[in-house]
Amino acid sequence: MAEPNVAQKAPYKVDVVAGKAYFWCACGQSKNQPFCDGSHKGTEFSPVKYEAMDTKSVFFCGCKHTAGRPMCDGSHKKL
Ligand code: FES
Ligand code: FES
16 A cells, blocks of 8 residues: 655644535645645545535544544644
8 A cells, every 4th residue: 555645744624514525635645635636646546535414614634644534533643
C-alpha cells in the first residue's frame, strides 16, 4: 500500500450541508484540500465519499493517515 501524501498535519474544518455529498481526497495530492480534484489518477488511491446528514461543522483529515476516513481521528499527532 502506497503512503498518502500528508497535505497538512491537522484537520480541515468544513461547514457541510445536510443532504450534500463530499469527496475527500485520500491521496493527499489534491490542490483543493480536503477534497478530491482528480490528482489521484494513475495512483492506487481513490476519494472517499461522505454524505452529510446534518448541516454542521466537521473535521476532515488533512494528514491522510486517519483510521476513521474521512474524518480526523487524532492520528496526525503521531506523525
Ligand atoms: Fe486525492 Fe483524488 S485527488 S483522492
Ligand atoms: Fe489526519 Fe487528524 S488530520 S488524523
